[in-house]
Amino acid sequence: xxxxxxxxxxxxxxxxxxxxxxxxxxxxxxxxxxxxxxxxxxxxxxxxxxxxxxxxxxxxxxxxxxxxxxxxxxxxxxxxxxxxxxxxxxxxxxxxxxxxxxxxxxxxxxxxxxxxxxxxxxxxxxxxxxxxxxxxxxxxxxxxxxxxxxxxxxxxxxxxxxxxxxxxxxxxxxxxxxxxxxxxxxxxxxxxxxxxxxxxxxxxxxxxxxxxxxxxxxxxxxxxxxxxxxxxxxxxxxxxxxxxxxxxxxxxxxxxxxxxxxxxxxxxxxxxxxxxxxxxxxxxxxxxxxxxxxxxxxxxxxxxxxxxxxxxxxxxxxxxxxxxxxxxxxxxxxxxxxxxxxxxxxxxxxxxxxxxxxxxxxxxxxxxxxxxxxxxxxxxxxxxxxxxxxxxxxxxxxxxxxxxxxxxxxxxxxxxxxxxxxxxxxxxxxxxxxxxxxxxxxxxxxxxxxxxxxxxxxxxxxxxxxxxxxxxxxxxxxxxxxxxxxxxxxxxxxxxxxxxxxxxx
Ligand SMILES: Cc1ncc(COP(=O)(O)O)c(C=O)c1O
Numbered sequence: 001x002x003x004x005x006x007x008x009x010x011x012x013x014x015x016x017x018x019x020x021x022x023x024x025x026x027x028x029x030x031x032x033x034x035x036x037x038x039x040x041x042x043x044x045x046x047x048x049x050x051x052x053x054x055x056x057x058x059x060x061x062x063x064x065x066x067x068x069x070x071x072x073x074x075x076x077x078x079x080x081x082x083x084x085x086x087x088x089x090x091x092x093x094x095x096x097x098x099x100x101x102x103x104x105x106x107x108x109x110x111x112x113x114x115x116x117x118x119x120x121x122x123x124x125x126x127x128x129x130x131x132x133x134x135x136x137x138x139x140x141x142x143x144x145x146x147x148x149x150x151x152x153x154x155x156x157x158x159x160x161x162x163x164x165x166x167x168x169x170x171x172x173x174x175x176x177x178x179x180x181x182x183x184x185x186x187x188x189x190x191x192x193x194x195x196x197x198x199x200x201x202x203x204x205x206x207x208x209x210x211x212x213x214x215x216x217x218x219x220x221x222x223x224x225x226x227x228x229x230x231x232x233x234x235x236x237x238x239x240x241x242x243x244x245x246x247x248x249x250x251x252x253x254x255x256x257x258x259x260x261x262x263x264x265x266x267x268x269x270x271x272x273x274x275x276x277x278x279x280x281x282x283x284x285x286x287x288x289x290x291x292x293x294x295x296x297x298x299x300x301x302x303x304x305x306x307x308x309x310x311x312x313x314x315x316x317x318x319x320x321x322x323x324x325x326x327x328x329x330x331x332x333x334x335x336x337x338x339x340x341x342x343x344x345x346x347x348x349x350x351x352x353x354x355x356x357x358x359x360x361x362x363x364x365x366x367x368x369x370x371x372x373x374x375x376x377x378x379x380x381x382x383x384x385x386x387x388x389x390x391x392x393x394x395x396x397x398x399x400x401x402x403x404x405x406x407x408x409x410x411x412x413x414x415x416x417x418x419x420x421x422x423x424x425x426x427x428x429x430x431x432x433x434x435x436x437x438x439x440x441x442x443x444x445x446x447x448x449x450x451x452x453x454x455x456x457x458x459x460x461x462x463x464x465x466x467x468x469x470x471x472x473x474x475x476x477x478x479x480x481x482x483x484x485x486x487x488x489x490x491x492x493x494x495x496x497x498x499x500x501x502x503x504x505x
Contacts, residue, residue: 001216004028005355009311011380012353019351020290022362022375024052026382027446028264029358033066036219036256040237041251044500046090048217049075055431055450056080056379061260066146069078069255072418077424080107090214092176093254094119094135094151102126113176113214115153120161123206124168132165132453133214134158134179136195137379140188143180143218145303152177155195159202163420166208174250174273175199178216180363181258181360183206186228189215190244193237197244207341213250219259221356224305230259231488259361265358267295267375268311271350278466283320286342288352291325291332295357295375297364299334311351314343314378321346327370332426382401394452394472401467403492406460412436412443418488419445426481428471429456435453451476456485463487470501 015025037045045156047061053075058068062084071093072075079089085368086108094115096104097348103111114125115135116122137152153161162172203210204500213239220227241249269290276284278338290296298304308323318341323358325332342352365374366470406416417477431448436444441461447454451471458465467485469478479498486494 004242004264005266005353007380009137011355011378012268012311013379017073017268017376017378018078019437020175020295020375020378021263021267022267022295022357024054024261024358024379025264026056026379028062028381029057029261030382032260032263033064036254039234040252041216042222042253045399046092046214046253046255048092048255048257049079050363052261052361052363053078053363054377055429056283056382057261058084060382062088067253069257070109072177073100073107074420075108076104076109079419079428081424081427081429083201086110086180090253090255100128104371105130105480107475113171114149115158116166117161120165120168120170121203122168122277124165124185128169129171131171131212132162133176133210133212134165134199135176136192136199137392138177138179138192139187139196140179140191141185142180143188144178144184144220144463145298147178147390148167158199161207162210163208165454172203172210173210174210174212174214176214176216176253178255179218181218182220182372183218184220184227186233187240188218189233189237190240192216193240193376194244200250205225211251212257214253214395217255217257217259219254219256220465221262221359221395224307225358242469246396258396260359262359265356265361267354267357267361269352271346271348271352271355274346277470283322284342284346285324286346287319288323288334289326290354290375291334291488293325293327293329293332293366293369294372295361295365296334296354298360299378302335302338305335305338306357307341307355309353309355310339310343310346313351314345314350317344318342318412324374329370361436394470394477394500396470396499396501397468397478397482397496398499399467399486399494401465401486401491401494402463404458404463404465406441406463408489409458409460409463409465410437410441410443412445415443415445415456415458415489418485419447422481422484422488423447423449423469423476426477428469428476428478428481449476454481465491472501 011018014280048069059082067088068079069092166172175196179188196268209377271289272287322336325336360376434446445456454469471478
């Protein structure tokens with residue numbers, strides 16, 4: 001791993017991006033995926049996109065043949081736009097609106113996880129014939145960041161739900177469970193596997209034959225301590241499978257997030273201030289420009305204790321510190337019980353590196369708490385983007401929509417979703433979306449695309465929206481994107497013109 005850290009630091013030292021920022025080594029992500037896949041031969045490895053949805057990560061994993069666990073329509077669209085076939089997506093979130101199910105099905109997603117009868121009924125109606133795994137609750141030893149009782153049902157109810165799924169014409173594919181994230185005990189999977197075996201047996205007696213077992217994520221990282229290696233997890237899980245499924249092990253899936261991306265990331269942060277509560281206080285308070293709300297959410301309850309190192313040279317003398325984030329919020333304290341020591345020479349403006357921060361950092365960052373922007377991510381490694389060999393660089397489509405419902409035009413979420421969907425369906429890759437609502441009315445949505453950019457600016461009082469979509473290369477069709485958007489907004493009038501860019505040499 002030191003090679004990865006060296007590479008990330010070299011990038012930071014050479015490029016000096018503003019702090020705080022996360023740098024990710026995309027090649028290290030792919031290597032971690034391959035290591036895990038090798039430890040679990042014959043098992044489908046679904047990357048849990050929520051851990052880090054950075055497009056180059058998803059793109060590289062799609063190219064490496066990964067499957068994807070998505071928690072929302074936006075994550076499904078992201079994966080599809082970056083080259084993952086719909087057949088490799090599983091909608092793993094048990095909590096979904098009817099509209100989410102309908103849209104996921106429209107996008108081609110055919111695998112879902114459920115834990116409730118009303119969800120099954122909506123799946124049967126809006127995603128007919130899809131494969132459904134039922135998530136069970138297990139009483140595995142607590143992980144470092146457990147899910148509590150939010151997801152899953154007890155195994156007896158899972159039997160009824162899978163039988164019901166079968167009656168509803170769904171494919172009762174199997175059982176899913178998750179032993180809790182950052183699960184340090186490889187034996188924790190045993191109770192889930194034992195419970196799943198009972199569900200399989202009970203259903204077989206009723207003529208329903210589930211075939212798949214999804215073992216979830218939970219594979220841990222060492223951070224400041226140690227964690228089992230992938231091979232240790234695989235050995236313990238293999239033994240549990242042989243013990244509880246003596247007649248034959250079902251098709252297997254795992255859904256790692258943390259274990260694939262955490263080790264590939266490093267956050268560089270600047271010290272905003274160093275102070276003591278009193279002249280005799282042994283501890284110094286060290287305030288960083290990254291905190292609980294802009295990347296370090298997993299420091300809640302000090303659950304994850306990251307390795308923190310000075311980025312520059314300091315004399316060896318050090319002392320105890322309490323670490324806190326930059327916001328004016330009393331909960332934005334990172335570590336006050338976990339002992340940390342930092343150089344006595346540490347001053348405002350110095351830089352620190354927070355290691356193994358590729359998972360559940362940027363994706364947890366708030367949009368603008370205290371006016372602080374979300375954690376920026378920079379990627380190193382991965383594929384160099386292809387340059388389109390077209391005679392024109394691309395097409396810039398400018399459009400005006402008229403006779404649009406003013407309520408829709410004043411709804412930032414609706415415009416955002418409509419723009420993202422239209423762009424994705426037209427072959428563009430949405431890297432980022434920014435929304436601004438004007439007073440008293442009107443919205444601008446800006447989309448940063450892998451192919452360039454797009455925007456919508458609305459005037460609810462006139463029932464009008466101005467739209468522009470510019471895409472370089474041939475992969476995306478900007479005219480189609482505009483037409484799809486017009487139809488999503490039910491625009492009564494559409495005026496569209498196209499400028500071919502790049503003809504000037
Ligand atoms: C359904 C599901 N699968 C997989 C994961 C990934 O877990 P981990 O990052 O611990 O591997 C999560 C994490 O929240 C999850 O909710």
